[in-house]
Amino acid sequence: MYRRDRSVQLGGSSSALYNNLSVLRLPQRQLACFCAVHGPAVNVLSAATDGLGGSQRQLRPPPAAPAAAAAAVTQAAWCVLPARVLLVLTSQKGVQMYESDGSVMVYWHALDVTEQPPGTSSGTVLVFDIPHKGTNVTVSEVLEEHRHAITDIAAELGQAPEGAGDLVTADDAGALCIWSSGEEFTLLNKIPALGCTCSSVKLWNGVVAAGYGNGQIRLYEAATGILRAEINAHARWIYALDLAPLTGKLLSGAEDSFVHVWKLSRNPDTDDVEIEHCHAECVTDTQICGARFCDPEGCSFAVTGYDLSEIFRYSQV
Structure with a gap:
């Protein structure tokens, strides 16, 4: 059985996207980090295990041109690699990789906006080589087996x-x-x-x-x-x-x-x-769009919902 814990407030509501919640646990600091997409922005926040304290920032991918409108973000997630952790954002214009706290952009991969349909909505999967540190990220392979987004x-x-x-x-x-x-x-x-x-x-x-x-x-x-x-x-x-x-x-x-x-x-x-x-x-009157465990044992989980400006958290009794 699980019980409802103190919720975490978001700086903006959550968009109706698949898997619109990512969780990164920082046990050494007794913190959990959460991110959820809201239109052209990503809300990134940290909170203590009791739901109090922490910090919040908002990431917005740069437009393809100075006068261009901001592109809608389609996904945001932490990628935990053997040697480092990156926060990866995908949008209609490209792929952005940040340091885990979102403070520094490590890499920008632009997609061909003239392509119809754009980017990986054509079914391609991009494989990147990620160095242990630094910004020398490269595309090593493109997998072209899928025929749909x-x-x-x-x-x-x-x-x-x-x-x-x-x-x-x-x-x-x-x-x-x-x-x-x-x-x-x-x-x-x-x-x-x-x-x-x-x-x-x-x-x-x-x-x-x-x-x-x-x-x-x-x-x-x-x-x-x-x-x-x-x-x-x-x-x-x-x-x-x-x-x-x-x-x-x-x-x-x-x-x-x-x-x-x-x-x-x-x-x-x-x-x-x-x-x-x-x-x-x-989760009454909530169209759930994100759900993630907050620990590798599955003793707690978090939930986001469409147009909801908070993250609900639950822990095992």
């Missing part, structure tokens, strides 16, 4: 079983591509489109968890692409999934105002993937 990307660093793949990409038609990283990315499996958008994907222990516009969550084997489970999880469009890597807890949030916590596991005798429902929380 990319909706989400998930990785499993150092935890994927051998042969299972460690990256999954999803698109607006519902197709999934499972990749193996290395010197170059190798496509292992492609799961066909289902006729509805796959809005969010996660990887855990060789299992792909995918949330769809019809309210379903589907679990696939990352090594083979075989469907292991299908759950009618929500009454409306799923906007966000998250996984707690240490416990296999799965968090889902949707337009129906509900957040659910599930538990994934493997049967040691049959190696089947099993899912158990653990908790349901109704």
Whole structure:
């Protein structure tokens, strides 16, 4: 069971975007950092574990030209790499990478605004080489397997079983591509489109968890692409999934105002993937657009909603 904690106030409301919440935990400072997109800006804030104190800033990607209008931000998330943490923003004009606190822009990758449709809405996935420090970021590879706009990307660093793949990409038609990283990315499996958008994907222990516009969550084997489970999880469009890597807890949030916590596991005798429902929380009159665990065990989570100027937080009783 989870209970409602003190909420965190945002400098602006949250836009109706998939996965519109990112959380970065700073246990050594007893802080959690949150970011959510609002139109052409990203609200970045930190708060203590009790919801008090902290700081807040707003990031706005620079326009492509001095007189150009600000581009709408489409996603913002912290990317935790082995040697550094970057805050990455995507917009209609390009990709911006900042230091983790948003204080310094490390890299700007402009997209061709004359392209129709623009940028990665064409289905391409850009792979960047990131140095341990500094600004010498380069595009090392472009993956061109998808035929529709990319909706989400998930990785499993150092935890994927051998042969299972460690990256999954999803698109607006519902197709999934499972990749193996290395010197170059190798496509292992492609799961066909289902006729509805796959809005969010996660990887855990060789299992792909995918949330769809019809309210379903589907679990696939990352090594083979075989469907292991299908759950009618929500009454409306799923906007966000998250996984707690240490416990296999799965968090889902949707337009129906509900957040659910599930538990994934493997049967040691049959190696089947099993899912158990653990908790349901109704966030009244809220179209949920972001949901994230605040710790790797899944003992607490945070939620954002469309046109909501605060982040709701919950912790395990």
